[in-house]
Amino acid sequence: MRATVIHGERDIRVDEVPDPVLLPGGSGRDAVVRVVAACVCGSDLWPYRGVERVRAPRRIGHEFVGVVEQVGDAVERVRVGDFVIAPFYVCCSECTNCRNGVSTSCLNGGWWGSEDREGGFADAGQGERVRVPLADGTLVVVPDLDPDSERGRALIPHLLTLSDVMCTGHHAAVSGGVRAGSTVAVVGDGAVGLGAIAAAKRLGATRIVAMSRHADRQALARELGATDVVPERGDDGIARLKEMFDGVGPDVVLECVGTKESMDQALRSARPGGQVGFVGVPAGGPELPVSTMFSTNVGVRGGVAPVRGYIPELLPEVLDGTLRPGIVFDLELPLEQVAEAYAAMDERRATKVLLRP
Amino acid sequence: MRATVIHGERDIRVDEVPDPVLLPGGSGRDAVVRVVAACVCGSDLWPYRGVERVRAPRRIGHEFVGVVEQVGDAVERVRVGDFVIAPFYVCCSECTNCRNGVSTSCLNGGWWGSEDREGGFADAGQGERVRVPLADGTLVVVPDLDPDSERGRALIPHLLTLSDVMCTGHHAAVSGGVRAGSTVAVVGDGAVGLGAIAAAKRLGATRIVAMSRHADRQALARELGATDVVPERGDDGIARLKEMFDGVGPDVVLECVGTKESMDQALRSARPGGQVGFVGVPAGGPELPVSTMFSTNVGVRGGVAPVRGYIPELLPEVLDGTLRPGIVFDLELPLEQVAEAYAAMDERRATKVLLRP
Numbered sequence: 001m002r003a004t005v006i007h008g009e010r011d012i013r014v015d016e017v018p019d020p021v022l023l024p025g026g027s028g029r030d031a032v033v034r035v036v037a038a039c040v041c042g043s044d045l046w047p048y049r050g051v052e053r054v055r056a057p058r059r060i061g062h063e064f065v066g067v068v069e070q071v072g073d074a075v076e077r078v079r080v081g082d083f084v085i086a087p088f089y090v091c092c093s094e095c096t097n098c099r100n101g102v103s104t105s106c107l108n109g110g111w112w113g114s115e116d117r118e119g120g121f122a123d124a125g126q127g128e129r130v131r132v133p134l135a136d137g138t139l140v141v142v143p144d145l146d147p148d149s150e151r152g153r154a155l156i157p158h159l160l161t162l163s164d165v166m167c168t169g170h171h172a173a174v175s176g177g178v179r180a181g182s183t184v185a186v187v188g189d190g191a192v193g194l195g196a197i198a199a200a201k202r203l204g205a206t207r208i209v210a211m212s213r214h215a216d217r218q219a220l221a222r223e224l225g226a227t228d229v230v231p232e233r234g235d236d237g238i239a240r241l242k243e244m245f246d247g248v249g250p251d252v253v254l255e256c257v258g259t260k261e262s263m264d265q266a267l268r269s270a271r272p273g274g275q276v277g278f279v280g281v282p283a284g285g286p287e288l289p290v291s292t293m294f295s296t297n298v299g300v301r302g303g304v305a306p307v308r309g310y311i312p313e314l315l316p317e318v319l320d321g322t323l324r325p326g327i328v329f330d331l332e333l334p335l336e337q338v339a340e341a342y343a344a345m346d347e348r349r350a351t352k353v354l355l356r357p
Numbered sequence: 358m359r360a361t362v363i364h365g366e367r368d369i370r371v372d373e374v375p376d377p378v379l380l381p382g383g384s385g386r387d388a389v390v391r392v393v394a395a396c397v398c399g400s401d402l403w404p405y406r407g408v409e410r411v412r413a414p415r416r417i418g419h420e421f422v423g424v425v426e427q428v429g430d431a432v433e434r435v436r437v438g439d440f441v442i443a444p445f446y447v448c449c450s451e452c453t454n455c456r457n458g459v460s461t462s463c464l465n466g467g468w469w470g471s472e473d474r475e476g477g478f479a480d481a482g483q484g485e486r487v488r489v490p491l492a493d494g495t496l497v498v499v500p501d502l503d504p505d506s507e508r509g510r511a512l513i514p515h516l517l518t519l520s521d522v523m524c525t526g527h528h529a530a531v532s533g534g535v536r537a538g539s540t541v542a543v544v545g546d547g548a549v550g551l552g553a554i555a556a557a558k559r560l561g562a563t564r565i566v567a568m569s570r571h572a573d574r575q576a577l578a579r580e581l582g583a584t585d586v587v588p589e590r591g592d593d594g595i596a597r598l599k600e601m602f603d604g605v606g607p608d609v610v611l612e613c614v615g616t617k618e619s620m621d622q623a624l625r626s627a628r629p630g631g632q633v634g635f636v637g638v639p640a641g642g643p644e645l646p647v648s649t650m651f652s653t654n655v656g657v658r659g660g661v662a663p664v665r666g667y668i669p670e671l672l673p674e675v676l677d678g679t680l681r682p683g684i685v686f687d688l689e690l691p692l693e694q695v696a697e698a699y700a701a702m703d704e705r706r707a708t709k710v711l712l713r714p
Contacts, residue, residue: 096603102630102654107604175656246453247464263647273459275658282651287644290620294639297459299532299658301632303651 002357003127004338007057009050010346012339017059020131021070023120028072030120031135033084036147037156038064038125038355039329040341041088041164042190043281048342051283059113061126062088063163065156067147068139069129077136083147084139085315086132087308088112088164090122093137103308108134125163126338128357140311142319157326157354158318161195165352166325167307168279169195169256170314173203175302176252176277180204183245185230187266188256189217191328191352192279194224196254198325201225202317209250211237211265217351220327233265241269248272255302258283270298278302329354359714360484361695364414366407367703369696374416377488378427380477385429387477388492390441393504394513395421395482395712396686397698398445398521399547400638405699408640416470418483419445420520422513424504425496426486434493440504441496442672443489444665445469445521447479450494460665465491482520483695485714497668499676514683514711515675518552522709523682524664525636526552526613527671530560532659533609533634537561540602542587544623545613546574548685548709549636551581553611555682558582559674566607568594568622574708577684590622598626605629612659615640627655635659686711 005015020032038061046052047060068082078084091098091106098106110116113124116133123130132138142159146152161167169192178184182205186196189212200208201224209228210221218229230240241249249271255263258280266276267289279302288300317323331350333341334357341353362372377389395418403409404417425439435441448455448463455463467473470481473490480487489495499516503509518524526549535541539562543553546569557565558581566585567578575586587597598606606628612620615637623633624646636659645657674680688707690698691714698710 096605097629100605100628100630102628105629105653175654248453248457271457271459272454272462273457273663278647278651282647288647288650288657290635290639290645293645293657294635294660296462297532297658297660297663299656300645300647300650301654301656301658303654306630306654 001128002335003123004060004335005057006047006054006060008054010048012048012342014336014338017127020123020129022072022131023118026072026118026120028074029134029136030072031068031075031078031132031139032070033066033086033130033132034069035064035066035125035128035130035357037160038357039160040345040353040355042192045342045346048346059124059127061124062112063160064125064130065160065163066130071135075135078139078141082141083145084141085159085162085311086125086130086139087311090116090133090138091308092134093308098137101306101309103306104304126335126355128335138308140308140315142315155318157329158324160354161325161328162307162311162314162318164307165191165328166195166198166314167310168192168305169197170199170310171305171307172196172254172256172277172279172302173199174277176254177275178203178205178252181206182252183207183250184252184254185209185211185241185250185269186254186256187211187262188280189214189221190256193254193256194220194328195325196256197221197226198224198323200254202323209241209244220351223327224325237265238269245271249274251275252277255280263288267292267298267300273297275299275301279305328352332356358485359692360480361417361692362414363404363411363417365411367405369405369699371693371695374484377480377486379429379488380475383429383475383477385431386491386493387429388425388432388435388489388496389427390423390443390487390489391426392421392423392482392485392487392714394517395714396517397702397710397712399549402699402703405703416481416484418481419469420517421482421487422517422520423487428492432492435496435498439498440502441498442516442519442668443482443487443496444668447473447490447495448665449491450665455494458663458666460663461661483692483712485692495665497665497672499672512675514686515681517711518548518682518685519664519668519671519675521664522548522685523552523555523671524667525549525662526554527556527667528662528664529553529611529613529634529636529659530556531634533611534632535560535562535609535634538563539609540564540607541609541611542566542568542598542607542626543611543613544568544619545637546571546578547613550611550613551577551685552682553613554578554583555581555680557611559680566598566601577708580684581682594622595626602628606631608632609634612637620645624649624655624657630654632656632658636662685709689713
């Protein structure tokens, strides 16, 4: 089959790779899914840009939706023909950590594009098909969805965001403690930041500030629920936020970037006793200034988002059209043009690119 | 009057200082309180030990209870003759931060032993009397308490802990998100750590591990609600906690020390998705490892405890005898022997010393 392989810095290709098959002699808990739509993640740009070194060509991608084509003997819940959403990782949904709501720390789980715990390979998402380990634990079935119907085609971009960005934004909001009446600022206007805005809105935040300097993203932010836009950053941004919120700042700041600057912005923007919910993958630090946190009582909570548990919670609202996070996709390309997808996101010509195998 | 002055490293004296008076020409919101009991805080040992440099002789102390002797013209709630508990700081109880429950970030507040915002001096607590700025906002009145009665004498040690250690332990527990059914480990077996144990118990934690190597403190910990004691530290301590809690660790770890080692212990002991509630004054760092927090989803929240807001919540349980945090006092001395009080705590001959002017 055809699948995306990163060969090095700015070297993304679609290569011929082995067709995925159920692991012979395995536990029978895997499945093979035909990918209907996949996408490129902001974090995929890190190896693309060389921030993360690519030592050898490897498969890439971790967000996809598709149709189940084969299931192992031990698979009980997921059935051939089901339309499914895959979270950006593999999990059992049964172990202590999964039961505690932290399926990203699953004791039996793993990551797309790498070996699973039985020695099989879990294909990455940017390809034609994927072997899914622990299919019952990992996949979320969307009932009665025909991907080729008009409804299916309209819903797919929104469903695909549940694989990562929308649910990751939701994790930021949950980690930040957003609730009815909260005031919120969101640092980062990428797809995750935009998802965080939508999440804050549905959790009942009354005022949501998008910190954004780009007109197109400001418009998306407002469409998803932002009530205000602050283009300033650093001390000027903090001064604007203080001015807007009783001279002290918003209750919650959602950090959706992962750089030293964005975390600093978030920590210094929250009001005393406020909370930072963070989901930006930390780009090599920085460490958090514990003395500042001590004196201001600003808490920090977040991390790699356990989206598997959030998908069933958000799915009904996507299906009934009240939650439309798929508007973050502003470019759709065939899988064969995946290199252009990466370039468009890298050069900020696109917020998020949807790929069709 | 007589009051404690720190002159330098390990140089604590009781000196003759000016009697406190209501600030002439001030806003009339201050009061003068006769100190009935005061105590030495773990954080007082930092300048005593030279960890924090003492540049010039200065007044010291910040925990006291007493009887109101004078009130300014604008004081409405607090009355002459009232028995009061002072939190370890001054606050207005009216500003945005106070209303948000973060009275330690009061926009009008201050600290004992320093100038207030009107140019008056707020005496430190380890003396005969204290001028209290913003008396209505700062002081909590204990109704119908005669400090010289048998009941008063029995209650005073417990009431005095509400000034800092018990409420600070409570803040650790609240910041850690302790609730009914939580599993908790407490790092630090000083008075604050012991308060945190009592707080975790009353918030409904079902299992509370005191991490302690000292037999006397282990006994106090058990009396206040610890269900288990783990004397091991570092990797061994973490291994013990994992073993005790489903192989992953407790839900919440309360950090009540403030050193690099104790914060590291706390962060690595909590289960994935757990929370560290921290109240140990950070002794010059360290910064928090954000990548670890990201990968484990362990949150960190806490800081300088807004005890003013907690006193009314905990007071009824102290008054009816269900909460007895005053057992942390294992030495009582007259104010004139304050140097011995510091030495006893420094040399760990006492957990916490009560001073009587």
